[in-house]
Amino acid sequence: LAEAANPFRCKPDEKYVMNVMVSGVEYWFPVYEMFKQAAQQFGCKTEYTGTPEYDVNKQIATFDQALAQKPAGVLVHPMNSDPFIEPINRAIEQGTAVVTFAADSPNSKRVSYITSDNVAEGTYAADAVAKAMGGKGEYAVLENPGQDNHDKRVAAFIARMEKKWPDMKLAGRAASNQDPTKAYQAVLSLTQAHPDLGAVFMPEANSAIGAAQAAKEGGGKVRVMLADVNAKILDMIKAGEIFGSVNPNQGMQGYMGFMLLWLAKHPDLIDPMNDAKRSGFNAMSVPFVDNGFSIVTAENADDFYWDKYLQRRGTKGIEE
Amino acid sequence: MAVEIKPAGRRGNIARMATLREAGLIAIILALCIAMSFASPHFLTWGNLRAMMMSFSIEGIVVVGMTILLIVGGIDLSVGSVVCFSMVVSGALFLSGLDPWTASLIGIAASALIGAVMGFFVTVVGLNHFITSLAAMVIVRGMCLVVTKGTPLSLFTLPPEFKALGQGSFRDIPYVILIFVMVVAIFDFLLRRATAFRKVFYTGSNEKAAQYSGIKTSHVKFWVTVLCSTLAGLAGVIYMARFGAATPTFGAGMELNIIAAAVIGGASLNGGSGTIFGAILGMALLSVVTSSLILLDVSVYWQDMIKGCILLAAVSIDHFLHSRKF
Amino acid sequence: MAVEIKPAGRRGNIARMATLREAGLIAIILALCIAMSFASPHFLTWGNLRAMMMSFSIEGIVVVGMTILLIVGGIDLSVGSVVCFSMVVSGALFLSGLDPWTASLIGIAASALIGAVMGFFVTVVGLNHFITSLAAMVIVRGMCLVVTKGTPLSLFTLPPEFKALGQGSFRDIPYVILIFVMVVAIFDFLLRRATAFRKVFYTGSNEKAAQYSGIKTSHVKFWVTVLCSTLAGLAGVIYMARFGAATPTFGAGMELNIIAAAVIGGASLNGGSGTIFGAILGMALLSVVTSSLILLDVSVYWQDMIKGCILLAAVSIDHFLHSRKF
Amino acid sequence: MTEAPILEIRNLTKTFGPVLALSEVKFELFRGEIHALCGENGAGKSTLMNMIAGLLQPDDGEIVVDGQRVSIASPAAAQSLGIALVHQEIALCQDATVAENIYMAAINRRRMPLMNYQKLYCDAQRVMDLLAPIPVRTRVADLSISNQQLVEIAKALTLDCKVLMLDEPTAALTESEARRLFAIVRGLKQRGISIVYISHRMAEIFSLCDRITIFRDGRYVATDPIEAVSPDDVVRKMVGREITQLYPDKLLPQEKPGRAILCVEGLADGKRFADVDIEVREGEILGVGGLIGAGRSEIAQTICGIRAAVAGTIALNGSPLNIRHYRDAVDAGLVYLSEDRKGSGLFLDMPIAANIAALDLGRLTGRLGLLDRRAEAQQASCLTRRLGVRMAGVEAAVSTLSGGNQQKVAIAKQLSISPKVIIMDEPTRGIDVGAKVEIHRLLRQLASQGVGIIVISSELPELIGLCDRVMVVREGKIAGELGADELSEEAIILLASGVQQTSTQQEEAKNVA
Ligand SMILES: Nc1ncnc2c1ncn2[C@@H]1O[C@H](COP(=O)(O)OP(=O)(O)OP(=O)(O)O)[C@@H](O)[C@H]1O
């Protein structure tokens, strides 16, 4: 009866799963934290799964295994888009809702995709760097060629520079592949080759630790700009060793990710004026949601520490 | 002098020894499976087993080539890159208008060519397999980046009959698994019985003695190197069919997993010994462990650690059962 | 029959041979440097050379340990994980209130302990180095995750005198480079001259022969394994001082680079040969190539390919100069 | 002898799985004696030595050293008891120098933290020169197998030991090195060191040893003072039957050898030898003699295409052969038995049957390119029976065989293809008297069937007893040829060294002249 009164409740064994690659890495934790919170508010069970490795084949194996347990929905970060088409479609067929986050599989039948706008992130980062340099000078980028969202950020960064800041010159590009030692070596080499280098941008946080150290040793003239944060990055931002970071709104990704999943699992809650019933199309489909991002600077850095956040909330993070 | 001659059995000693060897691994895998089926009701479902087999079938094809290469005393660190290369070349050719089957054949041929170049450096120039294949790993990965310009090729338009190769099934048994079982069966048989493959054992066991037996060991090494790359190329094409995509970063780090599987299965890094069946069991062991941890919902922080410990324990038990040196 | 006794030179035969060997690598590196100095005016500046040395100095410490381990016939795939582990353990202890020097010592000791456990599995249980260190690689990486809970430890509060270890210099020469040069000099000397280290060569060259001479080869193997992990631990602590952070993913994939450096420098994967100086030259070669490509502003898509080709060419030339088997 | 033995073995038993290698054997060694240990291949001699040296542990029985019952757990333990062993199989560190190999045990024990290479090279050279002038700074890998054997012996001489056990030290040596060794061994005996000497060469045993102990099939048979027995007695006790004729009959002078089977002209490799002409005729056995390092092995390997030739022609049965690879030679029926059975003769980890089949898999291959394993096993059991290999079965790994039996497997491999010409490099190295007779008889039989046979041997009695004609090689050139009636030890040594061996004074005088 209570259920009839309140449709926004889960059935006793309704389970929602979040599936990622490199699952031991902290980027996912705040996402899952809010995913879990939303689920608890609905009285649903959740599970955090994925492979600790950076390997699409292994991630699909974990995805398939999760599917074998017939969960109500999966919030997935597909490491590569197309390889997930078939598994996602299989999930939809067996009645498991699928929503992608932070990376998409656009050609699959996933109901929704939630992400921050990588292009906007790259564009903003470019503006911030260029402004600080007075619109004039040399910059470089560190890349992780092959990872889609990273490539988008870098491309947007460079495109914005070329379009809006004609006096900003691209001095060099190097592949750091998320490895701090490679980033360290690359930035040292770049500063040697280009003594006037004023900024370096990278699309993730791992490289930044090495890059910032190299920049510091190079005399501190190079502004380090990146995407994502972690405790070390935050400390360096506060100390002025890192210029800034664009950080996707992870909590929103998780919370809205859950909502989208839950809705997709319960499409009969609405009765829209369209052909959904006839065509078998999911009536609750919301193709795209932008979760937004924050700009992390010395002033607001304190709000982004994971351990402080966890303490404040008193939960066990991904371990529940 | 009393010479006692035992009648030679139907199967030779090599085959029998190998079977015995593998019994230990089979026992360990079964024990794990049984324990798991108590711990998780999902484990022994066809869905889960299918997922597990799917996850190692294509890699298993590469393991076959690697095992033969290890037997001849070589090693190939470039397999991950070559898998990716075959995928990327076939994908790019398909996108440029070729039909997918022809494109795949060219992709596999290109992989074989890479094997031939490595074989050249090993047998003619005289470098060793490790350093040659390490350089090849870097070069071929670079070629993947160049071909794709760093972005995954979307092969959404692959015709369904080609995609079926990677995604379709025959009565609930995926083609992928069928192909894998076929490749394993063929090469396991050949390795035990075919004359040509016996030379692989001779060369790996004592290259000089093989030369003193009139075996052209550099030919043997060359062709085995080519075979390993060719099988990696085949795997790449099947991955392409399965994923409908060609990603330039695919397969990075795959080589260690594959070598580990072969070594767990009894292949020696010094050459001269190893079996395909054993290597596949090694692969299965790794897969069962990984998959158990996920099903048991072990914390991600602990997964790696527990996985490594189980691996070490399994290898030690196996070693203890046969007291053979790995 | 006339007995001819050649006067023994001041340096032994091995030492002279080794010097010759390394001449090829030195020539190749110099050739590259000279070519680069034409292409880029910045290349031969002290700043750039310093930067290049900085970039491989800490890894160079690990290379020392790996080379000795290769000489004894072992291999260690876990070095990257152990570097990270030492970093993470020291970092966590520091954060929990210990002074950084004590914390670092404990971190190094913990790394040595990991080496001891591996040594146990190799010498007592009888597994081989490859599979043992592969399992250790996974386990230790897992421990890093457990300790850090997946997030980098920020060691921003490290006292400056400790940070100086990784960031400071003595008259424009960074301490890191000084430490590196010292470690290399000491171990190169010991390996050529110390009685204890000669046993490493003997064990790696022919374990049985060494045993026949009364050498306790399992002790030798055990201690070399411990040494390799200990040096990795030392590197980890220096990395911590340099980056002021402890990242749980640090050092992943490092092992291949390090083994490659040693092998380019003349170490054999079959044991029995190799020099520290050569291995460091191998590392330097890799570093010069990488850094040249960045200085020349080569497209990231082409960097890998060109790097691999230069590597292959360099190794082939070197091989040709000495026609020695890698 | 009232004195207590320095080493005593009581009721020692050792099994390897189902194989009973030694069964309740006993052995006594007194101070300052040279004690021969004899037995057929596989009788258990090396196994006993390995247990005394701490490499193997007995299943049962006692080892008593100086009246103390001891258990010898490792080679180091044996060393500290003053026991040293020269192994039958060469076990040297190939990548290290000769000097380091010689002094390895000392380096291991030394307290000094740093190496003193100068002293090491001087000392090592001094020891080495007692045997042969091998430069001690060379890497062992660059030495021929016989020189490696000398290093192995030199190594034992540096050990400060009470008991020295030599397991077939002369198997790979020529007469002159062997003589130097005997002089050294007698010197050691003078100093009160006890020596166990294992050999299959009767002449050596009778000229060198004081007492002799005989094993048969892993059991103790007898111990006698050497004066009390004759070589024939020893052979009878070893083999269990009478051996009447040590060498098969040679070709009679009136039956001249037939047409030429193998004809080599003007062969040169551009490095070690030049202008080599060889002719092997139907029905004869051609011997090749020379000192260690004369280049005999290299000539043989070049004929077979294992090494590259720069000049010369080879004809088989009148038709020229174009050999670019050893495979071509094998296909033409020309085979070479390597002197280094461990390094290049055998696949130690593989089964006996697979070893024997390695030379020509084609004949064992059925349709579809599959190997006929039944035929493989049959071939192996047939050949091993013919050569009397003592083994558990044809599927056992070669590494489980005794040294002499391994050699027999290597020979079986050459015979497996019914060759037209066999070149055998030290064919009977390490083979016992009885089996040697069998192999010689077999060679003679093959020769009479029209197979061309070349035997390279460092054992002069073998060359003289077996061959119809002996070619002597000196420093890469053919120094001369001796017909059946000219064969004698002196004649061969004269040709091989270029000088009279009898007196050094004479030798030097000649050189000056
Ligand atoms: N590791 C082993 N495994 C199985 N059997 C072995 C092993 N080592 C030796 N044997 C067997 O033990 C027996 C004795 O061998 P051993 O080497 O002592 O003979 P030997 O008297 O030295 O002969 P040879 O004159 O040929 O050197 C042989 O039958 C041999 O096959």
Ligand SMILES: Nc1ncnc2c1ncn2[C@@H]1O[C@H](COP(=O)(O)OP(=O)(O)OP(=O)(O)O)[C@@H](O)[C@H]1O
């Ligand atoms: N790999 C090698 N490197 C350098 N020198 C070698 C090598 N192999 C052999 N030699 C040298 O070549 C010479 C000829 O060796 P070879 O074995 O042909 O002589 P041989 O007459 O057959 O004598 P034996 O076999 O009795 O030693 C020897 O002085 C040996 O030291």
Ligand SMILES: [Mg+2]
């Ligand atoms: Mg013996």
Ligand SMILES: [Mg+2]
């Ligand atoms: Mg010879």
